[in-house]
Amino acid sequence: MMRKMILLASIAFASPLLADSMMPAARYANEQLADPAQEAKAKALMQTLRCLVCQGQSIADSDAEMAGDMRSLVRTRIAAGEKPEDIRRWLIERYGDWVSYQPPLDGLTWPLWAMPILFLALGIWIVSGRLKRRGRS
Amino acid sequence: MRKLLIWLPLGLFILFLGIFAGGLIKPEGKVIRSQLVGKPMPNFALSPAVPGKPGLSSTELSNGQPHLVNVFASWCIPCIAEAPQLRQLAEAGVPIYGVAIRDRPEDLVRFLARNGDPYRAIGSDANSSVQIALGSSGVPETFIVDGKGIIRRQHIGDIRPEDVPGIMSALATAR
Amino acid sequence: MIAEGGLAALWLAAALAALQLILGAMGVRSGRSELLAAVRPIAMVQGALTVLAFVALIWLFVTVDLSVALVAANDASTKPLLYKFAGTWGNHEGSMLMWVTILAVAGGAVALFERRLNERTLTATLAAQAAIGLGFYAFLLFASNPFARLDPAPAEGQGLNPLLQDPGLAFHPPTLYLGYVGLSVAFSFAVGALITRDVGAAFARAMRPWVLGAWILLTLGITAGSYWAYYELGWGGWWFWDPVENASLMPWLAATALLHSVTVLATREGLRAWTVMLAVVAFSMSMVGTFLVRSGILTSVHAFAVDPRRGTFILVLLALYIGGALTLFGLRVGTVREGSRFDAVSREGALVINNLLLSAILGIVLVGTLYPLIAEAVTGAKLSVGPPYFNSAAGPLALILVAVMAAGPTLKWRRDNLKLLATRMAWPLLVAALMLFALVLLAPGIHILPLLGLVAAAGVALASLAPLWKRNLRRTPFYVWGMVIAHFGIAVSMAGMAAESAFTKETLVATQVGEVHRVGPYTIRLDDVQPVAGPNFTAVEATVTAQRGSGAPFILKPQTRTFPQPQTETNEAAITTVLDGQLYVVVGKPDDQGRWQLRLWWKPFVTLIWLGGALVAFGGLLALLGRVRREMRHAPPREFI
Secondary structure, X not given: OHHHHHHHHHHHOOOOOOOXXXXXXXXXXXXXXXXXXXXXXXXXXXXXXXXXXXXXXXXXXXXXXXXXXXXXXHHHHHHOOOOHXXXXXXXXXXXXXXXXXXXXXXXXXXXXXXXXXXXHHHHHHHHHHHXXXXXXX | OHHHHHHHXXXXXXXXXXXXXXXXXXXXXXXXXXXXXXXXXXXXXEOXXXXXXXXXXXXXXXXXXXXXXXXXXXXXXXXXXXXXXXXXXHHOOOOEEEEEEOOOHHHHHHHHHHHOOOOOEEEEEOOOHHHHHHOOOOOOEEEEEOOOOEEEEEXXXXXXXXXXXXXXXXXXXOO | OHHHHHHHHHHHHHHHHHHHHHHXXXXXXXXXXXXXXXXXXXXHHHHHHHHHHHHHHHHHHHOOOOOEHHHHHHOOOOOOHHHHHHHXXXXXXXXXXXXXXXXXXXXXXXXXXXXXXXHHHHHHHHHHHHHHHHHHHHHHHHHOOOOOEOOOOOOOOOOOOHHHOOHHHHHHHHHHHHHXXXXXXXXXXXXXXXXOOOOOHHHHHHHHHHHHHHHHHHHXXXXXXXXXXXXXXXXXXXXXXXXHHHHHHHHHHHHHHHHHHHHHHHHHOOOHHHHHHHHHHHHHHHHHHHHHHHHOOOOOOOOOOOOHHHHHXXXXXXXXXXXXXXXXXXXXXXXXXXXXXXXOOOHHHHHHHHHHHHHHHHHHHHHHHHHHHHHHHHHOXXXXXXXXXXXXXXXXXXXXXXHHHHHHHHOOOOOOOHHHXXXXXXXXXXXXXXXXXXXXXXOOOOOXXXXXXXXXXXXXXXXXXXXXXXXXXXXXXXHHHHHHHHHHHHHHHHHHHHHHHHHOEEEEEEEOOOOEEEEOOEEEEEEEXXXXXXXXXXXXEEEEEEEEOOOOOEEEOOEEEEEEOOEEEEEEOEEEEEOOEEEEEEEEEEOOOOOEEEEEEEEEOOHHHHHHHHHHHHHHHHHHHHHHHHHHHHOOOOOOO
């Protein structure tokens, strides 16, 4: 049994391109919170936080160890009663806006949020201009 | 007005061409820097990572002397490359404190025996919590901290021989 | 020998493309019929030659000829045959050769089959197609030669990334390329029509089957890509608004708008300028997508092997082709006759709104994808734009769009009125209201976007069937069936997306063998974990028994595979599909107490997402068949040169 476990573990751990640590995953990296409402909040937050060592994945979708540690951090704090937005802000304080997939609404990003409205307005103007000429039939 | 609309697509296209060309000339930086540079070291307390050496807590670090906090691990390959430079800095009297990420004591002992031990204390950060609190996104990274506990500079990646003078002068100005 | 033969065929094809361009340009200018007539056979031979070159490369890959550098870098004798074959295009040079082949074959097919368009416009079209081809031939022959030799030949190849060794992913690139390059034909038609000032119904009828064909393939390619990511990446996600995903979505959005526009031009002589502009935009999105994916300027989880030099080449081609076309548009569109007039509430009006909304969504996706790059260039600040932004910005527009899609096909051409429309929409609105009522009662915590998605899907599904109401179904033309099925497919897909988002249940456990866990309506028990060897990997396979209520238990076998060449690890999820959803099981690593990590998902109605996509493509196919049959029945007799 033990030999089989070692064989299986060695295959399972055989992966890394980058060196991986030998330590197990953090407590809440892959364990859900007991309270489903809290777990849902944690999950929603994790899906919008960016993995720092990956090529464009959220920490919810990544197998990287650091992503697991971040998941554990999020779950632990939510379980302790912290609000998701406060956790996001705490991480942004350390890593900048890059770590959040939800861009903030500030002086740098207002075009992102203004754009949909702008496009719609532009479109309506183009069309109404043409339709006014045509409405007379 | 119709003329404006007709040439608008070409205008927008040229704008996008500029963005694409800019992207080729200066691609997205891949390195995420910590936002805590210029801010105080966060509070933490880590238990000892190897027997016989003290652990690390933020209170001990704000003791008035500029120092280096080196985020490393025994499983980190570039950490081996920077070991001689760390030894050089330690021999020059620079206090170096280590934060060992996700490391087992036996692996660390082996690593230190093979590559030298420049650390005054090493804290065990088994689940990367201090690494995240520092805004560090990988190993190895070195933070230059002044005597009042403010982080002055973050060096990402291993410390090369040519980086050592810069670090020494940063420490000198960080009184 | 074969490699040199392939290279020679490629050079010859390039030479023919140059000839096609020169003779075509001369023919269009002078109107001389012998020049015009010469261009067709040249286009056909060019197509044949590129096929020869491509087949040569396939042969080299299948026989693992390691004296060719590309084969040595990407192939391996240990690979299963299917992936030796698919490995031909699983790399930059091979995929560029595939691109050029499809481009030339499409040009040849236009030359062979298009009979109704006037000769000068057709020649201008073929000349434009040749011009596009020349840029890519130059790219291939001077910067990405697939047939370069390697001396001395290595003993074994480096193999293909194991993530790509999957039937879905083997065929995803060709499907998408056929779509992108099909849009190049639409682009060439538009350029040809602008050059000869012939933007009319004939041009639209000639272009329509190509737009339809390209759009069907893009729909299939994106649907397949999404399903592949879902089952391969091991986390149950099917769309992430990743830059590479967006790069394939943008041409699809433009092609959808173009598809609707071209019908208006073909049948009502309206929307001329829109149609030409959309044809140019659609192909530019193909090229922008190719650029974004290969240049490396954006970080992506789907990253290809990137090289800024390749990016530069594509950017130059992009500037030349699209810049040229848009300049031509600016110069010529003023002389395009305006179409007949229409009311705001009319089929044309709905199609214009459809175009606007699709263009707005396209703009949002483009700017959102590029924003991090722009922000960093301007201020040095790094930020990320991901699903939270795209969902909240594009989602509401998409909902309005499907509402218009529900009402549009029921509107009359030229002029209709709102009151009549309201009566026609009464039943769909009622169904939507019932769905809203049901969801508010039975799923109280549901988020607003999935709620609206399900409500809209219910109403739209019914409304999309409206054109069939009161028709003799056996005498309904194929294109009406196609439209109905495609619109219905959109509603189905949307229902799947909303249901997955709202009702997915997830359970993550660290389990000993024999322990029982629950996810959704299922109980799951880990029975065994064994090592397993595959043709080019070793794996850890878990045996899991699942049971729903008192139903029959069944077995799932998720795996974690380790590939040596190059060293990577992948998850093979075990998925069981039942009538109302999918059970998705992934096995992870063991912890130090011998417990195995299991990730379990119950995803209700998730298959509707891709079923809907397939329906959309099928609807398009029906419409295409209908159009082609009609053309063949009415076509003038073939003139042989």
